[in-house]
Amino acid sequence: MITLTIEDKNVENIFLNEFHSNKEKFFEFIKLSFDGIKTKNENYDEDWSYLEDEIQEGMDSGLCEQSHDEIWDELFKKYA
Numbered sequence: 649m650i651t652l653t654i655e656d657k658n659v660e661n662i663f664l665n666e667f668h669s670n671k672e673k674f675f676e677f678i679k680l681s682f683d684g685i686k687t688k689n690e691n692y693d694e695d696w697s698y699l700e701d702e703i704q705e706g707m708d709s710g711l712c713e714q715s716h717d718e719i720w721d722e723l724f725k726k727y728a
Contacts, residue, residue: 654660667674
């Protein structure tokens with residue numbers, strides 16, 4: 649058994665409003681999300697080319713006005 653204290657208002661609102669305070673569904677969502685990320689990471693441990701596809705998908709969405717190079721420059725400045 650686990651007791652969870654949610655101190656982040658956004659996460660609390662998600663739990664209350666989207667999951668209607670249903671702990672089982674909330675934990676199932678967390679588990680499935682983790683499994684998906686874990687599987688993706690295991691599949692791509694050696695091959696980082698999938699990032700190019702995800703970046704291109706984002707660029708093609710029309711939601712971003714920056715070029716690929718501008719985004720990489722910002723990421724490099726922030727995290728490198």
